[in-house]
Amino acid sequence: MDQIYIPKNRSGFRVGNYVVIKPIETQKNIEKPYFYSIKNLEPIKTRIVDEIFKTINKTVEKYNNIIITGSFLDEGFNFNDIDILLITEDKISTNKLRETIKELTGAETHIILLNNQTLIAGLATDPLYQTMLSKCISKKRLIYNIKRRIDYKILDLHLLKSKTLIDNFDILDGAEKYYLARNMVAIFLYIQHKKISKEIIDHELVKLFHLQSINEIKKNMLDKNLFLKEYKIVYDETFNLIMKSIKHGSK
C-alpha cells in the first residue's frame, strides 16, 4: 500500500477530512529563443514571437527550426507582416497556420517553408538568404558554416528585379524603392565577397547614394535625377561583375 506522510502538527485539515492528492508540478524547461544581431525588441513583439513559436509547436508535427526575420525586427511598428521561415521536410498548409497566428496575435505573416537542403543551398549562393539570417530570432541555435559560392544565374535573376526601379521611379513608394535598392546593393556586396547584413547594406546605400540617412529612401524623399544617375551606375557595375564571374568559374 502506498503511504503519504503529512506533518502531525498541521493547520487546515483535521483527521477524517477529505483531501485531494496531486503531484507537485515539475518545473518545465523554458526554451529561450536565440536572438541574432537584435539589440532591442519591444516587449509586445517578444510576446508575439513567443506566441508564434507556441502556435507552430502545437500545430506542426515535425519541424527543424522556426526563424523570424524581416522588418518586424526593426525598431518601431513600421512593418506590414512578419516573415517566418519554417524549416521542415514536410509539406504543410501555410494558409491555415497563417490564419491561426492572425487570430492569436492579430499580425499578418509571410510563412516560407524550406527544407534544410534548400536553406543550406540558399545560404551558399543567395545574398537574400544571408541578409535574412543576419538579423533574426531563431527557436533553435543556428549552426551554419557555409562557404559562399557565386551562382551567376541566381544573382542575375535577383538583380533583374531591381531594374524595376529605373523605369518606375515615380510610381513606387519609399518602401518599394528601399526594397529594390537594398536588393541590388546586397548583390553588389555579395559578388565582391564582402560581408552582408541588413546594417551593412543600409550603410552602403547611404554611402553610395550620398544620403543623409536611410530614411531618405524609406520615406520617399529622394532627388530623382541624382538618385537614378547613381543607381544606374551601380546597377550596371553589379551586372558587369555578375557577367564577369561567369568566366571566373562561377556555376
Place this chain on the structure above:
Amino acid sequence: MDQNRSKLIDLFIGNISNAILHRILENAIDNKDIANKYIKESKNSWDIAKRYREKINPVSTYLPDKDMNYIKQKITNKVRAELLIRISKGYENIDLNLVEESIDKALREIKIIK
C-alpha cells in the same frame, strides 16, 4: 498615338519585357527552389505592366493591329538583346526559342493579342 498613350505603351513595354526576361532566365536556372522561395515584392514588373495595360485604351478588349505589332516587335527586340548580351558573356542554358512563345503567352495573358 497621343503623347500620354505613347508614354504608357513604352512603360508597359519596359515592364513586360523585364517580366518575360525574368521568366526565360528562370528557365535557365539550375536550382529553381532557391530562387523562387523568397519572392516577396510588393510590385514586380509583371504587376506594374498589368497596371499600365489597364490604362491603355481599349482596356477591355485587344489592341488594334498597329499597336499590337509595334508592342510585340519592341518587346522581342528588348528581350532578345538582353539575352544575347548574356549569351555573349558565356551564360549557359538560355533558350532563344522560348522568346517568341513567352512573349505570345504573356501578351495573351494581358489581353494585348488574341
